[in-house]
Amino acid sequence: MGSESAFSTLNLDADIMRAIDDMGFEEPSPIQSKSIPPLLEGRDLIGQAQTGTGKTAAFAIPILQRIERYSGTPQALVLTPTRELAIQVSEEISRLGRYKSTRVLPIYGGQPIARQIRTLKRGVDVVVGTPGRILDHIRRRTLRFDQLRMLVLDEADEMLDMGFIDDIRTILQETPSERQTLLFSATMPQPIVRLAGQYMHDPVRIAIRPEQVSAPDIEQVYYEVRPHERFEALCRIIDSEAVGRAIIFCRTKRGVDELTEQLRVRGYPADSIHGDLDQRQRDRVMSSFRSGDTELLVATDVAARGVDVEQVTHVINWDIPTDPESYVHRIGRTGRAGRTGTAMTLIHPKENRLLKAMERAVKARIKRRPIPTLADVAERQRGIVRERLLQALQDDRLKSYRGLIEELAEEYDSIDVGAAALVLLLDSAGNAGGPSPKDEEFEDTGAEDGMVRFFINVGRRQNVGPAQIVRSIAEDTGISGALVGKIDILDNFSFVEVPRHTAAEVWRAMRNSRIGGDTVSFEPAKPARKNGSF
Ligand code: ADP
Ligand code: MG
Numbered sequence: 001m002g003s004e005s006a007f008s009t010l011n012l013d014a015d016i017m018r019a020i021d022d023m024g025f026e027e028p029s030p031i032q033s034k035s036i037p038p039l040l041e042g043r044d045l046i047g048q049a050q051t052g053t054g055k056t057a058a059f060a061i062p063i064l065q066r067i068e069r070y071s072g073t074p075q076a077l078v079l080t081p082t083r084e085l086a087i088q089v090s091e092e093i094s095r096l097g098r099y100k101s102t103r104v105l106p107i108y109g110g111q112p113i114a115r116q117i118r119t120l121k122r123g124v125d126v127v128v129g130t131p132g133r134i135l136d137h138i139r140r141r142t143l144r145f146d147q148l149r150m151l152v153l154d155e156a157d158e159m160l161d162m163g164f165i166d167d168i169r170t171i172l173q174e175t176p177s178e179r180q181t182l183l184f185s186a187t188m189p190q191p192i193v194r195l196a197g198q199y200m201h202d203p204v205r206i207a208i209r210p211e212q213v214s215a216p217d218i219e220q221v222y223y224e225v226r227p228h229e230r231f232e233a234l235c236r237i238i239d240s241e242a243v244g245r246a247i248i249f250c251r252t253k254r255g256v257d258e259l260t261e262q263l264r265v266r267g268y269p270a271d272s273i274h275g276d277l278d279q280r281q282r283d284r285v286m287s288s289f290r291s292g293d294t295e296l297l298v299a300t301d302v303a304a305r306g307v308d309v310e311q312v313t314h315v316i317n318w319d320i321p322t323d324p325e326s327y328v329h330r331i332g333r334t335g336r337a338g339r340t341g342t343a344m345t346l347i348h349p350k351e352n353r354l355l356k357a358m359e360r361a362v363k364a365r366i367k368r369r370p371i372p373t374l375a376d377v378a379e380r381q382r383g384i385v386r387e388r389l390l391q392a393l394q395d396d397r398l399k400s401y402r403g404l405i406e407e408l409a410e411e412y413d414s415i416d417v418g419a420a421a422l423v424l425l426l427d428s429a430g431n432a433g434g435p436s437p438k439d440e441e442f443e444d445t446g447a448e449d450g451m452v453r454f455f456i457n458v459g460r461r462q463n464v465g466p467a468q469i470v471r472s473i474a475e476d477t478g479i480s481g482a483l484v485g486k487i488d489i490l491d492n493f494s495f496v497e498v499p500r501h502t503a504a505e506v507w508r509a510m511r512n513s514r515i516g517g518d519t520v521s522f523e524p525a526k527p528a529r530k531n532g533s534f
Contacts, residue, residue, distance in 0.1 A: 015099030024252030324361030
C-alpha cells in the first residue's frame with residue numbers, strides 16, 4: 001500500500017523515500033503536497049499553515065532532494081525562532097536525510113561556540129539555527145554562506161514577535177542573491193509580507209486554510225495532556241468510558257505500532273491496522289474488530305479509510321490530525337446509522353490553535369474535558385458491576401442461592417452479605433480494583449524463570465536508561481541493584497525484570513516512585529485480557 005502513497009508521485013530519491021517510510025508517514029499532509037512540487041522546481045515559496053500541519057518536512061524534503069552532498073560548506077540554512085525548534089527541525093532533517101548521510105547542524109545560543117566551530121570545520125550541509133547565533137558566526141567568519149542554495153525562514157511570525165527581523169535582513173544580505181528562499185508561517189502579519197516582497201523572487205503562495213466541512217452530529221471533546229501523561233490519560237479515558245468498539249488514530253505507522261504494543265502490555269484487547277499490512281492481515285484484524293474480540297483498533301488515516309464498521313462507540317485521536325478533512329473523516333467512523341458516538345482528541349497545549357482551526361472548519365464546538373481521575377475510573381468500574389448485578393437479578397438461578405443468603409442474613413447485616421459476595425466475585429477475577437499485590441499478577445509476565453517482568457511507561461524518548469532504572473529500584477526498595485535482571489528500553493516505555501521474591505516489594509515501592517523526575521506508571525507486564533470483564 002505504501003507504494004500507492006502520494007509521496008511516490010513526487011519523484012523523490014529512493015533514499016529519501018526510504019527515510020519517509022521509516023518515519024511512518026503514509027501520505028503527505030496538505031502543506032507538503034502543495035509545497036513540495038514547486039520547491040523541487042526551484043521556486044521561492046510562501047507557505048502559510050497552522051502549527052502541527054507538517055511544515056518542517058514540507059521544506060526538509062526539498063532541501064534534501066536538491067542539495068549536493070559533501071560540498072563542505074552549508075548549502076541550506078534554516079532560521080528558527082527558538083533553540084528548541086532549531087533542535088527539533090535539525091533532528092527531523094537528519095532523520096529524513098539519514099540514508100543520504102546529510103550532515104545537519106543545529107546552532108543556537110547557550111552552547112559552547114568553540115564546539116560549534118569545530119563541527120563546522122569538519123563540513124556541514126545544512127545549518128539550522130536561531131538568527132542571533134547565526135549572525136554571531138557570520139561576524140566571526142566561522143560560517144560562510146557563499147555556497148548557500150536554499151534559505152528557509154521557519155515560523156516567520158514568531159521570529160518577528162521575538163524581534164529578529166533586523167538580524168534576518170542582515171543574514172539575507174550575506175547570502176547569494178540567486179538562492180532559493182522559503183518562508184513558512186502560521187500567520188502573515190504585514191512586516192513578514194514586506195520582507196517577502198523585498199527578498200523573494202516571484203514566490204509561489206500557498207495557504208492551507210481550513211476548508212469548511214460538515215461534521216456528523218456527534219459529541220466532540222478534547223483533553224489537554226502533556227507528553228509524559230498522554231498514555232496514562234488514554235487508559236483512564238478508556239477505563240472510565242463505556243467503550244464498546246473504539247478506533248484510535250495515530251499520525252504515523254510507527255505511532256500505531258508503538259501504541260498498540262503499549263495497550264497490549266497493559267492488557268487491552270488492541271490491534272493495529274496501517275499501510276504495511278497485506279490484505280490477508282487486514283482481513284484478519286478487521287474480522288476480529290467486527291466480532292468484538294478486538295475492542296480497540298489503532299489505525300492511521302489511510303488504513304482507516306476503508307474501514308466500515310457499525311457500532312464504533314468512540315473515535316479517539318491519539319494525535320490530532322494535520323487537517324480538518326482528516327478530522328472529519330476520522331470522527332465520521334463513529335455515530336453511524338443514527339447511533340450516538342463520541343469523538344475525543346488528545347492535544348498538547350501547543351496544539352490549541354490547530355484545534356480551534358478544526359472547530360471553525362467543522363462549525364462545531366469541541367468541548368474541553370478534564371482527564372478522568374482515578375475516582376472516575378473507579379466509578380465507571382462500579383457502574384459495570386452494577387449493570388452485571390442488575391442482569392444477574394433477572395437470572396433464574398437466583399432461587400437456588402436465596403436460602404443461603406436468608407440463613408446468613410439472620411446473623412449478619414444483609415447489605416454486608418451482598419458486599420461480601422462482590423468481594424468474592426471481583427477477587428476471583430483478579431481485578432479487585434484495590435491495588436494489593438496478588439500472586440496471580442506476577443504470573444505470565446513474560447519474564448525469565450524465577451523473575452517477574454514489569455512495565456514502565458517511560459523510555460528512550462524520556463531520556464530513561466538502564467542505569468536510571470536500576471538506581472531508582474535500588475534507592476526506593478533497598479533491594480540490591482545487582483538483583484535487577486533484564487532491562488529493555490524502548491522509545492516510549494521500558495521493561496525491567498526482578499526476582500520473584502522481591503516482586504511485591506518492588507511493585508509497592510515503585511508504583512508511586514519517580515524515574516527521571518516524573519512519576520511513572522509501574523505495572524506487572526500482562527498477557528492480553530479482555531477489558532472490563534472480570
Ligand atoms: P508544523 O511545523 O507545521 O507545526 P511539524 O512539521 O512540526 O508541524 O509536524 C508536526 C508533526 O506531524 C510532527 O510530529 C511530524 O513528524 C508529523 N508529520 C509531519 N508530516 C507528516 C505526514 N506526512 N504524516 C504523518 N505525520 C507527519
Ligand atoms: Mg514548524
